[in-house]
Amino acid sequence: xxxxxxxxxxxxxxxxxxxxxxxxxxxxxxxxxxxxxxxxxxxxxxxxxxxxxxxxxxxxxxxxxxxxxxxxxxxxxxxxxxxxxxxxxxxxxxxxxxxxxxxxxxxxxxxxxxxxxxxxxxxxxxxxxxxxxxxxxxxxxxxxxxxxxxxxxxxxxxxxxxxxxxxxxxxxxxxxxxxxxxxxxxxxxxxxxxxxxxxxxxxxxxxxxxxxxxxxxxxxxxxxxxxxxxxxxxxxxxxxxxxxxxxxxxxxxxxxxxxxxxxxxxxxxxxxxxxxxxxxxxxxxxxxxxxxxxxxxxxxxxxxxxxxxxxxxxxxxxxxxxxxxxxxxxxxxxxxxxxxxxxxxxxxxx
Numbered sequence: 001x002x003x004x005x006x007x008x009x010x011x012x013x014x015x016x017x018x019x020x021x022x023x024x025x026x027x028x029x030x031x032x033x034x035x036x037x038x039x040x041x042x043x044x045x046x047x048x049x050x051x052x053x054x055x056x057x058x059x060x061x062x063x064x065x066x067x068x069x070x071x072x073x074x075x076x077x078x079x080x081x082x083x084x085x086x087x088x089x090x091x092x093x094x095x096x097x098x099x100x101x102x103x104x105x106x107x108x109x110x111x112x113x114x115x116x117x118x119x120x121x122x123x124x125x126x127x128x129x130x131x132x133x134x135x136x137x138x139x140x141x142x143x144x145x146x147x148x149x150x151x152x153x154x155x156x157x158x159x160x161x162x163x164x165x166x167x168x169x170x171x172x173x174x175x176x177x178x179x180x181x182x183x184x185x186x187x188x189x190x191x192x193x194x195x196x197x198x199x200x201x202x203x204x205x206x207x208x209x210x211x212x213x214x215x216x217x218x219x220x221x222x223x224x225x226x227x228x229x230x231x232x233x234x235x236x237x238x239x240x241x242x243x244x245x246x247x248x249x250x251x252x253x254x255x256x257x258x259x260x261x262x263x264x265x266x267x268x269x270x271x272x273x274x275x276x277x278x279x280x281x282x283x284x285x286x287x288x289x290x291x292x293x294x295x296x297x298x299x300x301x302x303x304x305x306x307x308x309x310x311x312x313x314x315x316x317x318x319x320x321x322x323x324x325x326x327x328x329x330x331x332x333x334x335x336x337x338x339x340x341x342x343x344x345x346x347x348x349x350x
Contacts (some may be wrong), residue, residue, distance in 0.1 A: 218242065
């Protein structure tokens, strides 16, 4: 009988290899560079915008992980979520566009009630998009659902323009913008709310995917829908649930974005949607943790680029050209590392 000796360190080495901490260290290093190079204020701004990118990117990556579809209408679901929340705040809850909550309990009531109404509505919108736009094309060539997604994006933009008019709307103030000094940076209550809600939402989603029956069904469907169906999983139900979750997260991101910038428009979902797609590809399309890492990393890269783009171009380009960095990242990732920072998961990519 042959005996194989396993080195004592192999178990620890395997654990470290499975952790794949390199991409996470990369994001931490980027954050430290921004913190040192352009100051704590830009670092806070980068985290805030990166958190919103992460919320939107998860919708892209979950849908791709299940049915391998790039849902380009997802950014416009984000936009509709912002407008729907504005309607709830002004027409249902009676909040004036330029007035804030009178007290902390009222602010909590406004935020919680808005989420409880808007998230199910956006979930229904996500299911409707999947049922009527994507499901009939599930077995069609890849180009057909991609074109349909673009058409759905234009349809949502057009409907929003008709319903809410093609003008920028003032968004109600959810919280009083009282500045708080943290390590030399000024952070307001809305930014704190964005970071807290994003952290809680992402933690809950990771628990859902990894430790619940629905999460196991998602992973099984992502690996092989036909085999999952033979094992008692209903792929159509899982796909619908994925669209509900993705659209609900987009609604949260839309509310946070509009509350942070104080406005909403029918075109507001286009650029954040493309950037969130870039974040999903950057982190590893189909990988939940990758979407989170990619969103935060993209926010940090944008902040760093905005701080130095003037010096890099000799003053030709200003900080308002920071959007180009997202697409430079997309080109570089697709060219040098198409699988992203964390890589696309196959059996566990949902």
